Amino acid sequence: MTTLSLAPIPGDLQWKNDPVDWTIGPDDSLSITAGANTNWFIDPAGSERVASNGPAAVFAPPVGDFLLSARVTVNFGATFDAGVLLLYERDDLWTKLCFEYSPQHEPMIVSVVTRGFSDDCNSVVIDGSSVYMRVARIGSAFALHYSLDGKYWNMVRYFTMGAVDNLRIGFLAQSPTGESCTVVFSEIAYRAESLKDLRSGD
Structure with missing residues (x-):
């Protein structure tokens, strides 16, 4: 199994579904x-539209x-x-915080919480092709945020x-309706600490 560092x-990443290509930059991007x-989605209408084939590099965070x-x-x-x-526990229990291209051709923050079926929620339109995103664990709960400057954080969910006993977290790319999609994750940061205030902007 291919691993990357x-x-x-804090730990090696492993692939869930192989990508078409991947690279690590000199800046650890x-x-x-x-x-x-490629996608991760379980239709809440109960149709046959179930996908979990997007390439994801994930690791087990420390307790x-x-x-x-x-x-x-x-x-x-x-x-x-x-x-x-x-955030991945198993194939029917996971969460995505997405920077996604909407049907209206606008980059948008989207969150998908899947507990058997996917709960899909569009948030805010973003100007440009880059944004900062963050996931946080606070005890038995999780929080999702986005930021335009990497300093002031807006709560999404x-x-x-x-x-969650076997949680994995990491980075995923998807192209459900296209031929391919390349995503660059840069300025990656991991902190083993608690988020003190969900809505303060910290």
């Missing part, structure tokens, strides 16, 4: 290229609270192309995934 990450028809953040730059080309921070 990034200086800011990670570039992931997803192929065609306790944490914050994982990155600047996410997406080479948008087709609807639902996205760069994602992923606060929720629980229930019991």
